[in-house]
Structures are given as C-alpha cells and as structure tokens.
Amino acid sequence: MKSVISVEGLKKQFDNEEALKDISFEVGKGEIFGLLGPSGSGKTTTIKILTGELEPSGGLVEVLGYQHGAFKKSEYVRSLGILSDNSSLYERLTVKDNLALFRKLYNTEQSKVDQVLKDVGLEKHINKRVKDLSKGMKQRILLCKAVLHEPAVLFLDEPTSALDPVTTDSIHDMLLKIKARGTTIMLTTHNMDEATVLCDTVAFLNEGIIIDNGSPDALRQSYKTNDMHITYDDGRTKQISLSPENKVQLEAALFDTNVVNMKSDYPTLGEVFKKVTGKELV
C-alpha cells in the first residue's frame, strides 16, 4: 500500500543552524504516527514543512500524492487539518462564531460542527466567549476546528502539552475516533505515555536526525535485556541475568524479605529513548 506521508532525506537549514539533517519516514493510511524528541530537536520544523509553512532545504516530501512544491494548492490545504503549537481562536467571539467561520471557509454543514463538539463534550458551551474558556476547553475547540471539514490527514503539534490528565484522555479518545474514520494522523509529543497509547509507529528525533523508529512495542522489545533488577531495603541494587545458571540466585531473591523490588528490564518508551540518545525526554 502506498504511504500517505512519505519523507526521504529531508533537510532544513536555517540561517545559522541545520535544524533537520536527515529525516526519513513513511506513514500509512489511517495510522497514527508520533514524532518524539526533546525540545529543539526539530519536531515543529518537520510539521511546518509538511503543512507548507516552511520550505525544505533538501530531500523529498510527499503527502497525499502532493510534492512539497504543491503544498500551497487549495486542494491540498483543504485536505489537511492542522493544530499547531501556537494555534489560537478569536477570544472576543463565542465558540459558535469561531467554528462558524471555519465551517463557512471550508463550506461544510452545520451537522459536522455539532458532531465534533459533541465528540469533545463541549456542546453546552457553544455560546461562551472563548476568553472565558479554560485552557483545556480551548485546546478541544482548536481540535474541533482542525477536524470539522473531515481532513484526510491531521497534523498535531503537541496536542496535549500542559493539559490536565482528564482533558488529555478526552483528546486521546477523540483522536482514536478520528483515526477510526480512516484519517491519517501525525503528531509530535514529549509524552511517552501518550505515544505508547496512541501511536502505531513512533520515530525518535534527536538534533535533527531520526535515530530509530517502529511500533512502540517493537522498540521496547528490541531494547529489552535479559536482566532482572533487584533492589534491597538498604538501597543496594543488583542485576541478575535471566539464565538457567542463575536459577538459585533468582529463587533466593524471590524469598528474601530484604528485597523490596524485582523488575525485569522491559523498558518503557521513555527509557528506550534515554538508552539511544542519552537524553531524558521532558
């Protein structure tokens, strides 16, 4: 199957720095792809190139069969939904007026607006002015704005950063619903749990280079070791390899009352990231 997003050898040079050095990845139809990386690694730059806001300095970029030279075309613009890291609404206007503007610009029906508002649970707030909404509500309205025309591809730059866990969950639910309709989603995040829950594929971005990619489970599998980590009540730690010759030692630890924790080394996505880059992802 042909990919919806295909990026090969993408480079981006700003005046005095090379923000993207060599980026390649593919995203299939209906997938959620997560670009993970620390601050300054080039996540926003990558998204801006794919949405036509920035020009690439080199490499091949193709979305929905359009090459980057055609990213300004109205048919292309129309098939995208974008939630950027600084998207904002008209604060003086009501939720209804904000969404009405975009409904008319995209020439879609009112029923679509009602539906997305219901999906994010904000149908009761349509007559409130945006300035009176909480941060989490605004973010959900921005998401409504991004999807009310049923885009084929949805780009989300840190959709849940700085939001409370309940709002984050409701946004995750919404994204899974959108994915179920066949929309392809590309998002960036610092949040490894988010990536694990949502993404079919993730790519680790560090200093403008993709270091590794794959499904969250496959990545965790490939970086797991055969060690058992044991922690004692006096703070000592010990690693024992899970092999038959260590059977006695392992059994002893199991019944040792001084042991407070035994953990196999199946790393979380965050730990995998730290292993490959030596950096914490916050």
Place this chain on the structure above:
Amino acid sequence: MNTGRIMAIFEKDLKEFTRNMMLFTTILLPIFLAFMYSRMGDGEAALPAMLVYLIVGVAFSAILCSGIMTMMAEENEKNTLRGLIQSPASMMDILIGKSLVVTLMTAASLTAAFLLMNAALEWSVASIGALLLLALFFLNVGIAVGLTVDSVATTSVYLLPIMFIFGFTPMVEIVVPEPDHFVRQITDYLPLYQNIAIHDGETVVPLLILAAWTLASFLYVTWAFRKRMSDEAK
C-alpha cells in the same frame, strides 16, 4: 477569490470590530466632532468646507486606515492569521472581507456625522470621485502597514504620523497661520487639501495630485503584499 469566504471573513470581523472597544469607539470620533462643530457659531451658518473635510480626514484615518491596520496586526500578533491562511481562505479573501467591514463602519460614522452638522455642501461628481480616491488611499495605507507589522503596539508608530499628516491636515492652519510659510506650501500638496480644492471648484490639477497619491498607495500595498507572500514561503 470567493464570495462565500469573503462574507465569512466579513461576518467574523464585523463581530470582532463591534466587540473591540478600541476599534468601536473610533466610530464616535467623527460624530463627536460634528456635534461640537455644529454647536459652534450661531448654529445657522453652514460649516466651512475645511471643517467638513477635517471630519472626513478624521474618519478616514481613525476608522478606515487604523481599523484595518489594527485588525491585521491583531491577527498577526494572536496567531489567528496563520489559521486563516491554512484554511481555504486566500489573503485576498481576508483583505477584502476586512476592508468591507471598515468601509461600512466609516460610511456609517460619516453619515451620522453629516446628518448632525449643517454641511450645506454640494457634492459634485468630481468631489465624490475625489472622496473615493481619498478613501482608497487611506485603505491601501492601512492594509500595507497591517501586512508589515506583527503587533498592535507597533501600529501606533505608523498610525500617529498618518493621522497627523494625512488625516488632520487642515489643522496645520492653526499651527502655522502664515499662508506663505514653507510648511503650508508643502501641505498644499497633501491629499486632503486636494479634496478641499476640488470642492472649491478647481478640478484638473488637484485631481491629478490626488490620483498620484492613490497610485502611490497602490504601489505601497502591492509591495507590502508581495513581501508578505514571499516571507510566507520561506
């Protein structure tokens, strides 16, 4: 360009304009001036053309020009312009929609002002044409600055000189009373004075000077538009 999208922007900006106190109060300015002037003198004599055109200048600079400039700057500052550009709306749709709003607001304010004052002016074809040229001049300048600045705060850097030089031009007669002073010689070439001259019966020369100003404003707005679009593509 697309009528549906222009109207969507128009409706949105009409609401924004009326809910933005800073913009909405500008409508009252010409009306207030008209009210003041109509109270001066014996109340019977018609207002001199100079004062009528001062009110026009105030309306064009403080509502038409400043309104569109501020609306553009605010969209830039709050990052909402990006959202519009990433929608099917083109920059042209956006500019036309906004221009319609400020034009409507200016027309409403001037109509009210004219009703209030005793402006027994006869509107010849030439003076109406000149008024339209003047309006285009102010609109173009407002759009051009709006395309250039990225915050509402920076608009005042442009707006104050525009208002004092082009909007309140007849005030110079109070500041510099000697008609032969070099400042007065220069200000005679400013757009608003062409409208007054046309009103007083001259036509060809002032109309040409005014047309030159309007043409210059078109060149300015085209330059600002091109620059903006090429910055977009970086």
